[in-house]
Amino acid sequence: MLSRTRGAAILVIGDEILSGRTQDTNTGYIARWLGQIGIPVREARVVPDIEAEIVAAVRALSGRYDYVFSTGGIGPTHDDITADCMAAAFGTGIDLHPGVFAALSARYASMNIGGFNEARQRMARIPYGASLIANPLSAAPGFQLGNVFVMAGIPAVMQAMLEDVRRRLVAGRALTAVTVSVFLGEGAIAAGLAALQKTYPDVPLGSYPFSRDGRFGTSLVARGNDTARLAEVREALATMVRAVGGEPLVEGAG
Amino acid sequence: MLSRTRGAAILVIGDEILSGRTQDTNTGYIARWLGQIGIPVREARVVPDIEAEIVAAVRALSGRYDYVFSTGGIGPTHDDITADCMAAAFGTGIDLHPGVFAALSARYASMNIGGFNEARQRMARIPYGASLIANPLSAAPGFQLGNVFVMAGIPAVMQAMLEDVRRRLVAGRALTAVTVSVFLGEGAIAAGLAALQKTYPDVPLGSYPFSRDGRFGTSLVARGNDTARLAEVREALATMVRAVGGEPLVEGAG
Numbered sequence: 001m002l003s004r005t006r007g008a009a010i011l012v013i014g015d016e017i018l019s020g021r022t023q024d025t026n027t028g029y030i031a032r033w034l035g036q037i038g039i040p041v042r043e044a045r046v047v048p049d050i051e052a053e054i055v056a057a058v059r060a061l062s063g064r065y066d067y068v069f070s071t072g073g074i075g076p077t078h079d080d081i082t083a084d085c086m087a088a089a090f091g092t093g094i095d096l097h098p099g100v101f102a103a104l105s106a107r108y109a110s111m112n113i114g115g116f117n118e119a120r121q122r123m124a125r126i127p128y129g130a131s132l133i134a135n136p137l138s139a140a141p142g143f144q145l146g147n148v149f150v151m152a153g154i155p156a157v158m159q160a161m162l163e164d165v166r167r168r169l170v171a172g173r174a175l176t177a178v179t180v181s182v183f184l185g186e187g188a189i190a191a192g193l194a195a196l197q198k199t200y201p202d203v204p205l206g207s208y209p210f211s212r213d214g215r216f217g218t219s220l221v222a223r224g225n226d227t228a229r230l231a232e233v234r235e236a237l238a239t240m241v242r243a244v245g246g247e248p249l250v251e252g253a254g
Numbered sequence: 255m256l257s258r259t260r261g262a263a264i265l266v267i268g269d270e271i272l273s274g275r276t277q278d279t280n281t282g283y284i285a286r287w288l289g290q291i292g293i294p295v296r297e298a299r300v301v302p303d304i305e306a307e308i309v310a311a312v313r314a315l316s317g318r319y320d321y322v323f324s325t326g327g328i329g330p331t332h333d334d335i336t337a338d339c340m341a342a343a344f345g346t347g348i349d350l351h352p353g354v355f356a357a358l359s360a361r362y363a364s365m366n367i368g369g370f371n372e373a374r375q376r377m378a379r380i381p382y383g384a385s386l387i388a389n390p391l392s393a394a395p396g397f398q399l400g401n402v403f404v405m406a407g408i409p410a411v412m413q414a415m416l417e418d419v420r421r422r423l424v425a426g427r428a429l430t431a432v433t434v435s436v437f438l439g440e441g442a443i444a445a446g447l448a449a450l451q452k453t454y455p456d457v458p459l460g461s462y463p464f465s466r467d468g469r470f471g472t473s474l475v476a477r478g479n480d481t482a483r484l485a486e487v488r489e490a491l492a493t494m495v496r497a498v499g500g501e502p503l504v505e506g507a508g
Protein backbone atom coordinates (compact mmCIF):
# COMPACT_ATOMS: atom_id res chain seq x y z
CA MET A 1 0.00 0.00 0.00
CA LEU A 2 1.06 3.55 -0.64
CA SER A 3 1.79 5.56 2.47
CA ARG A 4 0.02 8.60 3.80
CA THR A 5 1.14 11.65 1.84
CA ARG A 6 1.16 15.40 2.58
CA GLY A 7 -0.78 17.47 0.09
CA ALA A 8 -4.08 17.31 -1.70
CA ALA A 9 -6.02 15.17 -4.15
CA ILE A 10 -8.67 16.24 -6.63
CA LEU A 11 -11.73 14.12 -7.36
CA VAL A 12 -13.72 15.02 -10.48
CA ILE A 13 -17.16 13.40 -10.51
CA GLY A 14 -19.18 13.03 -13.70
CA ASP A 15 -19.92 10.86 -16.72
CA GLU A 16 -19.62 13.92 -18.97
CA ILE A 17 -15.88 14.16 -18.30
CA LEU A 18 -15.28 10.44 -18.89
CA SER A 19 -17.22 10.50 -22.16
CA GLY A 20 -15.16 13.43 -23.41
CA ARG A 21 -18.27 15.59 -23.81
CA THR A 22 -16.99 18.15 -21.32
CA GLN A 23 -13.36 19.22 -21.01
CA ASP A 24 -12.35 19.32 -17.35
CA THR A 25 -10.61 22.56 -16.42
CA ASN A 26 -11.28 22.43 -12.69
CA THR A 27 -8.28 20.21 -11.98
CA GLY A 28 -5.81 22.70 -13.42
CA TYR A 29 -7.51 25.66 -11.72
CA ILE A 30 -7.54 24.01 -8.30
CA ALA A 31 -3.93 22.87 -8.74
CA ARG A 32 -2.69 26.38 -9.54
CA TRP A 33 -4.80 27.90 -6.75
CA LEU A 34 -3.45 25.41 -4.20
CA GLY A 35 0.10 25.87 -5.47
CA GLN A 36 -0.14 29.57 -4.68
CA ILE A 37 -0.80 28.77 -1.04
CA GLY A 38 1.82 26.06 -0.85
CA ILE A 39 -0.33 22.93 -0.99
CA PRO A 40 0.81 20.52 -3.71
CA VAL A 41 -1.66 18.32 -5.57
CA ARG A 42 -0.44 14.72 -5.51
CA GLU A 43 -3.12 12.89 -7.46
CA ALA A 44 -6.31 13.49 -9.44
CA ARG A 45 -9.08 11.07 -10.35
CA VAL A 46 -12.17 11.21 -12.53
CA VAL A 47 -14.99 8.83 -11.62
CA PRO A 48 -18.46 8.24 -13.08
CA ASP A 49 -21.85 9.00 -11.50
CA ILE A 50 -21.94 5.62 -9.75
CA GLU A 51 -22.23 5.46 -5.98
CA ALA A 52 -19.80 2.59 -5.33
CA GLU A 53 -17.14 4.26 -7.47
CA ILE A 54 -17.48 7.65 -5.78
CA VAL A 55 -17.52 6.18 -2.27
CA ALA A 56 -14.42 4.07 -2.95
CA ALA A 57 -12.51 7.01 -4.39
CA VAL A 58 -13.45 9.33 -1.52
CA ARG A 59 -12.30 6.79 1.05
CA ALA A 60 -9.04 6.07 -0.75
CA LEU A 61 -8.14 9.72 -1.25
CA SER A 62 -9.36 11.16 2.06
CA GLY A 63 -7.49 8.45 3.94
CA ARG A 64 -4.24 9.21 2.19
CA TYR A 65 -3.98 12.97 1.67
CA ASP A 66 -4.43 16.04 3.89
CA TYR A 67 -7.23 17.40 1.74
CA VAL A 68 -9.55 16.23 -1.03
CA PHE A 69 -11.31 18.64 -3.39
CA SER A 70 -14.27 17.20 -5.26
CA THR A 71 -16.17 18.84 -8.11
CA GLY A 72 -19.48 17.88 -9.64
CA GLY A 73 -22.70 16.08 -8.82
CA ILE A 74 -24.34 18.50 -6.37
CA GLY A 75 -27.08 19.88 -8.66
CA PRO A 76 -30.82 19.09 -8.69
CA THR A 77 -31.01 16.20 -11.15
CA HIS A 78 -31.26 12.44 -10.59
CA ASP A 79 -27.60 11.90 -11.53
CA ASP A 80 -26.44 14.37 -8.86
CA ILE A 81 -25.57 11.85 -6.15
CA THR A 82 -22.40 13.31 -4.67
CA ALA A 83 -23.90 14.45 -1.35
CA ASP A 84 -25.37 11.01 -0.65
CA CYS A 85 -22.09 9.36 -1.63
CA MET A 86 -20.10 11.59 0.71
CA ALA A 87 -22.42 10.71 3.59
CA ALA A 88 -21.99 7.02 2.76
CA ALA A 89 -18.21 7.33 2.50
CA PHE A 90 -18.02 8.88 5.97
CA GLY A 91 -20.68 6.59 7.47
CA THR A 92 -23.00 9.42 8.39
CA GLY A 93 -26.59 10.32 7.53
CA ILE A 94 -28.00 12.98 5.27
CA ASP A 95 -31.15 15.09 5.30
CA LEU A 96 -32.55 18.44 4.26
CA HIS A 97 -30.55 21.20 5.98
CA PRO A 98 -33.03 23.69 7.50
CA GLY A 99 -30.88 26.78 6.89
CA VAL A 100 -30.10 25.85 3.31
CA PHE A 101 -33.72 24.89 2.68
CA ALA A 102 -34.91 28.29 3.92
CA ALA A 103 -32.32 30.20 1.91
CA LEU A 104 -33.02 28.33 -1.33
CA SER A 105 -36.77 28.55 -0.75
CA ALA A 106 -36.54 32.34 -0.45
CA ARG A 107 -34.32 32.58 -3.52
CA TYR A 108 -36.60 30.55 -5.78
CA ALA A 109 -39.73 32.30 -4.48
CA SER A 110 -38.27 35.53 -5.85
CA MET A 111 -37.55 34.05 -9.29
CA ASN A 112 -40.12 33.19 -11.92
CA ILE A 113 -38.59 29.85 -12.92
CA GLY A 114 -40.90 27.23 -11.50
CA GLY A 115 -40.43 27.62 -7.76
CA PHE A 116 -38.61 25.63 -5.12
CA ASN A 117 -39.72 22.27 -6.47
CA GLU A 118 -38.76 18.81 -5.27
CA ALA A 119 -35.75 18.60 -7.58
CA ARG A 120 -34.32 21.89 -6.34
CA GLN A 121 -34.97 20.82 -2.75
CA ARG A 122 -32.45 18.03 -3.35
CA MET A 123 -29.77 20.72 -3.29
CA ALA A 124 -30.58 21.33 0.39
CA ARG A 125 -29.57 17.76 1.30
CA ILE A 126 -26.39 18.05 3.37
CA PRO A 127 -24.67 15.23 5.28
CA TYR A 128 -24.84 15.40 9.08
CA GLY A 129 -21.77 17.04 10.55
CA ALA A 130 -20.82 18.88 7.38
CA SER A 131 -20.00 22.57 7.38
CA LEU A 132 -21.31 24.62 4.46
CA ILE A 133 -19.25 26.20 1.70
CA ALA A 134 -20.80 29.46 0.49
CA ASN A 135 -21.96 29.77 -3.13
CA PRO A 136 -22.21 33.50 -3.90
CA LEU A 137 -23.27 32.85 -7.50
CA SER A 138 -26.25 30.51 -7.35
CA ALA A 139 -26.85 29.99 -3.61
CA ALA A 140 -26.87 26.16 -3.47
CA PRO A 141 -23.89 25.53 -1.19
CA GLY A 142 -21.05 23.08 -1.22
CA PHE A 143 -19.90 21.52 2.03
CA GLN A 144 -16.91 20.24 3.93
CA LEU A 145 -17.10 16.77 5.45
CA GLY A 146 -13.97 15.73 7.28
CA ASN A 147 -11.04 16.66 5.04
CA VAL A 148 -13.15 16.64 1.86
CA PHE A 149 -14.33 19.87 0.22
CA VAL A 150 -17.37 19.18 -1.95
CA MET A 151 -17.86 21.77 -4.67
CA ALA A 152 -19.92 22.37 -7.80
CA GLY A 153 -18.75 21.22 -11.21
CA ILE A 154 -19.54 24.48 -13.04
CA PRO A 155 -16.16 26.24 -13.14
CA ALA A 156 -17.37 29.72 -12.16
CA VAL A 157 -19.28 28.34 -9.16
CA MET A 158 -16.41 26.08 -8.14
CA GLN A 159 -13.99 28.99 -8.27
CA ALA A 160 -16.25 31.14 -6.12
CA MET A 161 -16.60 28.32 -3.58
CA LEU A 162 -12.82 27.99 -3.29
CA GLU A 163 -12.69 31.47 -1.78
CA ASP A 164 -14.74 30.22 1.16
CA VAL A 165 -12.46 27.20 1.50
CA ARG A 166 -9.18 29.12 1.82
CA ARG A 167 -9.54 30.02 5.52
CA ARG A 168 -9.98 26.34 6.40
CA LEU A 169 -6.66 25.25 4.89
CA VAL A 170 -3.29 25.20 6.58
CA ALA A 171 -1.25 26.93 3.93
CA GLY A 172 2.41 26.20 3.28
CA ARG A 173 4.96 28.41 1.61
CA ALA A 174 3.77 29.33 -1.87
CA LEU A 175 5.09 27.04 -4.56
CA THR A 176 6.58 28.97 -7.42
CA ALA A 177 8.42 28.03 -10.56
CA VAL A 178 11.12 29.49 -12.78
CA THR A 179 11.29 28.60 -16.44
CA VAL A 180 14.21 28.65 -18.87
CA SER A 181 13.19 27.89 -22.44
CA VAL A 182 15.39 27.13 -25.42
CA PHE A 183 14.86 26.25 -29.07
CA LEU A 184 16.51 22.85 -28.71
CA GLY A 185 14.91 19.43 -28.36
CA GLU A 186 14.71 17.67 -25.02
CA GLY A 187 17.33 15.17 -26.12
CA ALA A 188 19.93 17.92 -26.54
CA ILE A 189 19.66 19.14 -22.95
CA ALA A 190 18.66 15.95 -21.12
CA ALA A 191 22.17 15.05 -19.96
CA GLY A 192 22.85 18.55 -18.65
CA LEU A 193 19.48 18.62 -16.96
CA ALA A 194 20.05 15.27 -15.27
CA ALA A 195 23.42 16.50 -13.99
CA LEU A 196 21.80 19.65 -12.58
CA GLN A 197 19.11 17.56 -10.90
CA LYS A 198 21.89 15.73 -9.05
CA THR A 199 23.44 19.06 -8.03
CA TYR A 200 20.07 20.37 -6.79
CA PRO A 201 18.27 17.28 -5.48
CA ASP A 202 15.92 19.45 -3.39
CA VAL A 203 14.51 21.29 -6.43
CA PRO A 204 12.36 19.19 -8.81
CA LEU A 205 13.37 19.92 -12.41
CA GLY A 206 10.99 19.24 -15.27
CA SER A 207 11.40 19.37 -19.03
CA TYR A 208 8.48 20.16 -21.36
CA PRO A 209 8.67 20.23 -25.16
CA PHE A 210 6.82 22.98 -26.98
CA SER A 211 6.20 24.30 -30.47
CA ARG A 212 6.03 28.08 -31.12
CA ASP A 213 5.62 29.65 -34.53
CA GLY A 214 6.66 26.37 -36.09
CA ARG A 215 9.87 26.07 -34.07
CA PHE A 216 10.36 23.28 -31.56
CA GLY A 217 11.87 23.88 -28.17
CA THR A 218 11.95 22.81 -24.55
CA SER A 219 10.94 24.58 -21.36
CA LEU A 220 12.97 23.67 -18.30
CA VAL A 221 11.02 24.29 -15.11
CA ALA A 222 12.29 24.36 -11.54
CA ARG A 223 9.74 24.29 -8.74
CA GLY A 224 9.93 25.06 -5.06
CA ASN A 225 9.15 27.55 -2.33
CA ASP A 226 12.64 29.02 -1.79
CA THR A 227 12.91 31.91 -4.22
CA ALA A 228 16.64 32.46 -3.62
CA ARG A 229 17.33 28.82 -4.35
CA LEU A 230 15.14 28.98 -7.49
CA ALA A 231 17.05 32.04 -8.74
CA GLU A 232 20.30 30.10 -8.32
CA VAL A 233 18.87 27.12 -10.22
CA ARG A 234 17.62 29.42 -12.99
CA GLU A 235 21.16 30.74 -13.51
CA ALA A 236 22.52 27.20 -13.53
CA LEU A 237 19.91 26.17 -16.12
CA ALA A 238 20.80 29.12 -18.35
CA THR A 239 24.52 28.29 -18.09
CA MET A 240 23.85 24.65 -18.97
CA VAL A 241 21.74 25.66 -21.99
CA ARG A 242 24.54 27.91 -23.30
CA ALA A 243 27.02 25.07 -22.84
CA VAL A 244 25.10 22.92 -25.33
CA GLY A 245 24.87 25.75 -27.85
CA GLY A 246 21.42 27.10 -26.96
CA GLU A 247 20.22 30.62 -26.23
CA PRO A 248 18.35 30.59 -22.89
CA LEU A 249 15.07 32.47 -22.72
CA VAL A 250 14.46 33.17 -19.04
CA GLU A 251 10.72 33.34 -18.49
CA GLY A 252 10.39 34.06 -14.79
CA ALA A 253 7.51 32.39 -13.06
CA GLY A 254 5.67 29.89 -15.20
CA MET B 255 -13.00 -3.93 -3.31
CA LEU B 256 -14.53 -2.80 -6.57
CA SER B 257 -15.18 -5.55 -9.06
CA ARG B 258 -13.65 -6.10 -12.45
CA THR B 259 -15.27 -3.77 -14.95
CA ARG B 260 -15.65 -3.80 -18.73
CA GLY B 261 -14.20 -0.77 -20.46
CA ALA B 262 -11.07 1.32 -20.28
CA ALA B 263 -9.13 3.53 -17.89
CA ILE B 264 -6.85 6.45 -18.69
CA LEU B 265 -3.65 7.11 -16.76
CA VAL B 266 -2.06 10.53 -17.23
CA ILE B 267 1.51 10.65 -15.94
CA GLY B 268 3.26 13.90 -15.15
CA ASP B 269 3.96 16.56 -12.52
CA GLU B 270 3.12 19.28 -15.05
CA ILE B 271 -0.55 18.25 -15.07
CA LEU B 272 -0.79 18.09 -11.27
CA SER B 273 0.84 21.51 -10.88
CA GLY B 274 -1.64 23.04 -13.30
CA ARG B 275 1.17 24.17 -15.61
CA THR B 276 -0.17 22.05 -18.48
CA GLN B 277 -3.86 21.55 -19.25
CA ASP B 278 -4.54 17.88 -19.97
CA THR B 279 -6.52 17.38 -23.16
CA ASN B 280 -5.49 13.78 -23.81
CA THR B 281 -8.16 12.36 -21.50
CA GLY B 282 -11.02 13.94 -23.44
CA TYR B 283 -9.51 13.02 -26.81
CA ILE B 284 -8.98 9.37 -25.87
CA ALA B 285 -12.47 9.19 -24.34
CA ARG B 286 -14.15 10.48 -27.50
CA TRP B 287 -11.98 8.26 -29.71
CA LEU B 288 -12.82 5.17 -27.65
CA GLY B 289 -16.50 6.09 -27.55
CA GLN B 290 -16.61 6.03 -31.33
CA ILE B 291 -15.52 2.39 -31.31
CA GLY B 292 -17.79 1.42 -28.46
CA ILE B 293 -15.33 1.23 -25.57
CA PRO B 294 -16.44 3.32 -22.57
CA VAL B 295 -13.92 5.02 -20.28
CA ARG B 296 -14.72 4.16 -16.67
CA GLU B 297 -12.04 6.04 -14.76
CA ALA B 298 -9.13 8.42 -15.25
CA ARG B 299 -6.22 9.17 -12.97
CA VAL B 300 -3.38 11.66 -12.96
CA VAL B 301 -0.24 10.65 -11.06
CA PRO B 302 3.13 12.36 -10.52
CA ASP B 303 6.54 11.32 -11.88
CA ILE B 304 7.16 9.02 -8.92
CA GLU B 305 7.82 5.32 -9.52
CA ALA B 306 5.79 3.91 -6.62
CA GLU B 307 2.76 6.00 -7.61
CA ILE B 308 2.90 5.01 -11.26
CA VAL B 309 3.41 1.32 -10.50
CA ALA B 310 0.51 1.25 -8.02
CA ALA B 311 -1.83 3.00 -10.46
CA VAL B 312 -0.89 0.71 -13.37
CA ARG B 313 -1.51 -2.38 -11.27
CA ALA B 314 -4.83 -1.11 -9.92
CA LEU B 315 -6.17 -0.06 -13.31
CA SER B 316 -4.82 -2.90 -15.47
CA GLY B 317 -6.21 -5.43 -13.02
CA ARG B 318 -9.66 -3.95 -13.12
CA TYR B 319 -10.38 -2.78 -16.67
CA ASP B 320 -10.05 -4.32 -20.13
CA TYR B 321 -7.64 -1.68 -21.31
CA VAL B 322 -5.47 1.06 -19.84
CA PHE B 323 -4.21 4.01 -21.91
CA SER B 324 -1.28 5.89 -20.42
CA THR B 325 0.15 9.19 -21.64
CA GLY B 326 3.41 10.87 -20.72
CA GLY B 327 6.85 10.10 -19.41
CA ILE B 328 8.44 8.32 -22.37
CA GLY B 329 10.79 11.10 -23.53
CA PRO B 330 14.57 11.41 -23.10
CA THR B 331 14.87 13.30 -19.81
CA HIS B 332 15.57 12.09 -16.27
CA ASP B 333 11.93 12.51 -15.24
CA ASP B 334 10.74 10.23 -18.06
CA ILE B 335 10.41 7.04 -16.04
CA THR B 336 7.24 5.51 -17.46
CA ALA B 337 8.90 2.64 -19.35
CA ASP B 338 10.80 1.49 -16.27
CA CYS B 339 7.65 1.78 -14.16
CA MET B 340 5.64 -0.32 -16.62
CA ALA B 341 8.29 -3.03 -16.52
CA ALA B 342 8.21 -2.94 -12.72
CA ALA B 343 4.40 -3.05 -12.62
CA PHE B 344 4.37 -6.17 -14.80
CA GLY B 345 7.38 -7.76 -13.08
CA THR B 346 9.44 -7.91 -16.24
CA GLY B 347 12.83 -6.51 -17.28
CA ILE B 348 13.72 -3.65 -19.59
CA ASP B 349 16.62 -2.95 -21.92
CA LEU B 350 17.53 -1.17 -25.13
CA HIS B 351 15.41 -2.57 -27.98
CA PRO B 352 17.74 -3.33 -30.93
CA GLY B 353 15.21 -2.41 -33.62
CA VAL B 354 14.21 0.84 -31.95
CA PHE B 355 17.84 1.67 -31.22
CA ALA B 356 18.76 1.20 -34.89
CA ALA B 357 15.81 3.24 -36.13
CA LEU B 358 16.43 6.15 -33.74
CA SER B 359 20.16 6.02 -34.41
CA ALA B 360 19.56 6.38 -38.15
CA ARG B 361 17.06 9.18 -37.59
CA TYR B 362 19.31 11.27 -35.37
CA ALA B 363 22.35 10.66 -37.61
CA SER B 364 20.45 12.42 -40.38
CA MET B 365 19.58 15.44 -38.21
CA ASN B 366 21.98 18.12 -37.09
CA ILE B 367 20.73 18.33 -33.49
CA GLY B 368 23.45 16.72 -31.40
CA GLY B 369 23.27 13.09 -32.48
CA PHE B 370 21.90 9.96 -30.86
CA ASN B 371 23.25 10.78 -27.42
CA GLU B 372 22.79 8.89 -24.19
CA ALA B 373 19.62 10.76 -23.26
CA ARG B 374 17.96 10.01 -26.60
CA GLN B 375 19.05 6.39 -26.32
CA ARG B 376 16.78 6.17 -23.25
CA MET B 377 13.84 6.33 -25.63
CA ALA B 378 14.92 2.93 -27.02
CA ARG B 379 14.40 1.28 -23.63
CA ILE B 380 11.41 -1.04 -24.02
CA PRO B 381 10.19 -3.62 -21.47
CA TYR B 382 10.66 -7.27 -22.38
CA GLY B 383 7.57 -8.74 -23.98
CA ALA B 384 6.15 -5.41 -25.08
CA SER B 385 4.93 -4.83 -28.64
CA LEU B 386 5.76 -1.48 -30.19
CA ILE B 387 3.28 1.30 -31.00
CA ALA B 388 4.35 3.24 -34.09
CA ASN B 389 5.13 6.95 -33.81
CA PRO B 390 4.91 8.40 -37.31
CA LEU B 391 5.70 11.91 -36.08
CA SER B 392 8.90 11.69 -34.10
CA ALA B 393 9.92 8.00 -34.37
CA ALA B 394 10.35 7.16 -30.66
CA PRO B 395 7.68 4.49 -30.22
CA GLY B 396 5.13 3.77 -27.56
CA PHE B 397 4.48 0.19 -26.55
CA GLN B 398 1.83 -2.24 -25.40
CA LEU B 399 2.54 -4.33 -22.32
CA GLY B 400 -0.29 -6.65 -21.35
CA ASN B 401 -3.48 -4.61 -21.56
CA VAL B 402 -1.68 -1.28 -21.13
CA PHE B 403 -1.02 1.04 -24.08
CA VAL B 404 1.87 3.36 -23.27
CA MET B 405 1.81 6.54 -25.32
CA ALA B 406 3.50 9.94 -25.48
CA GLY B 407 2.16 12.94 -23.60
CA ILE B 408 2.42 15.41 -26.50
CA PRO B 409 -1.12 15.44 -27.90
CA ALA B 410 -0.22 15.25 -31.60
CA VAL B 411 2.09 12.30 -31.00
CA MET B 412 -0.40 10.56 -28.73
CA GLN B 413 -3.15 10.97 -31.33
CA ALA B 414 -0.94 9.50 -34.05
CA MET B 415 -0.06 6.55 -31.82
CA LEU B 416 -3.73 5.77 -31.20
CA GLU B 417 -4.11 4.93 -34.88
CA ASP B 418 -1.66 2.07 -34.43
CA VAL B 419 -3.56 0.92 -31.33
CA ARG B 420 -6.98 0.61 -32.95
CA ARG B 421 -6.41 -2.80 -34.59
CA ARG B 422 -5.49 -4.29 -31.20
CA LEU B 423 -8.78 -3.39 -29.55
CA VAL B 424 -11.97 -5.41 -29.52
CA ALA B 425 -14.43 -2.73 -30.51
CA GLY B 426 -18.01 -2.62 -29.33
CA ARG B 427 -20.94 -0.88 -30.95
CA ALA B 428 -20.17 2.82 -31.27
CA LEU B 429 -21.48 4.90 -28.40
CA THR B 430 -23.42 7.88 -29.60
CA ALA B 431 -25.42 10.58 -27.91
CA VAL B 432 -28.45 12.73 -28.67
CA THR B 433 -28.86 16.13 -27.08
CA VAL B 434 -31.96 18.18 -26.39
CA SER B 435 -31.19 21.66 -25.06
CA VAL B 436 -33.55 24.17 -23.55
CA PHE B 437 -33.26 27.65 -22.03
CA LEU B 438 -34.47 26.48 -18.62
CA GLY B 439 -32.50 25.72 -15.48
CA GLU B 440 -31.80 22.14 -14.42
CA GLY B 441 -34.23 22.48 -11.54
CA ALA B 442 -37.14 23.10 -13.91
CA ILE B 443 -36.67 19.85 -15.84
CA ALA B 444 -35.19 17.60 -13.15
CA ALA B 445 -38.45 15.92 -12.17
CA GLY B 446 -39.41 15.19 -15.78
CA LEU B 447 -35.91 13.93 -16.49
CA ALA B 448 -35.95 11.60 -13.49
CA ALA B 449 -39.31 10.20 -14.62
CA LEU B 450 -37.91 9.57 -18.11
CA GLN B 451 -34.87 7.87 -16.63
CA LYS B 452 -37.25 5.41 -14.96
CA THR B 453 -39.05 4.84 -18.27
CA TYR B 454 -35.76 4.24 -20.10
CA PRO B 455 -33.52 2.59 -17.49
CA ASP B 456 -31.25 1.19 -20.24
CA VAL B 457 -30.32 4.66 -21.56
CA PRO B 458 -28.19 6.84 -19.26
CA LEU B 459 -29.60 10.38 -19.19
CA GLY B 460 -27.42 13.31 -18.18
CA SER B 461 -28.16 16.97 -17.55
CA TYR B 462 -25.57 19.71 -18.13
CA PRO B 463 -26.13 23.41 -17.46
CA PHE B 464 -24.74 25.89 -19.99
CA SER B 465 -24.60 29.61 -20.66
CA ARG B 466 -24.91 30.95 -24.23
CA ASP B 467 -24.99 34.60 -25.16
CA GLY B 468 -25.80 35.44 -21.56
CA ARG B 469 -28.76 33.04 -21.35
CA PHE B 470 -28.71 30.04 -19.07
CA GLY B 471 -29.96 26.67 -20.16
CA THR B 472 -29.60 22.93 -19.80
CA SER B 473 -28.53 20.24 -22.24
CA LEU B 474 -30.15 16.87 -21.76
CA VAL B 475 -28.00 14.08 -23.15
CA ALA B 476 -28.94 10.45 -23.78
CA ARG B 477 -26.14 7.98 -24.48
CA GLY B 478 -26.09 4.49 -25.91
CA ASN B 479 -25.34 2.36 -28.94
CA ASP B 480 -28.91 1.74 -30.16
CA THR B 481 -29.73 4.61 -32.51
CA ALA B 482 -33.43 3.73 -32.83
CA ARG B 483 -33.75 3.70 -29.06
CA LEU B 484 -31.91 7.02 -28.81
CA ALA B 485 -34.24 8.60 -31.37
CA GLU B 486 -37.20 7.48 -29.27
CA VAL B 487 -35.63 8.95 -26.13
CA ARG B 488 -34.90 12.21 -27.98
CA GLU B 489 -38.59 12.57 -28.82
CA ALA B 490 -39.55 11.81 -25.24
CA LEU B 491 -37.09 14.43 -23.98
CA ALA B 492 -38.51 17.04 -26.35
CA THR B 493 -42.07 16.24 -25.26
CA MET B 494 -41.08 16.50 -21.60
CA VAL B 495 -39.38 19.87 -22.19
CA ARG B 496 -42.50 21.24 -23.88
CA ALA B 497 -44.62 20.01 -20.97
CA VAL B 498 -42.71 22.27 -18.55
CA GLY B 499 -43.00 25.26 -20.86
CA GLY B 500 -39.66 25.03 -22.66
CA GLU B 501 -38.78 25.09 -26.36
CA PRO B 502 -36.66 22.01 -27.13
CA LEU B 503 -33.57 22.54 -29.31
CA VAL B 504 -32.74 19.14 -30.76
CA GLU B 505 -29.00 19.05 -31.38
CA GLY B 506 -28.40 15.59 -32.81
CA ALA B 507 -25.16 13.92 -31.82
CA GLY B 508 -23.32 15.76 -29.06
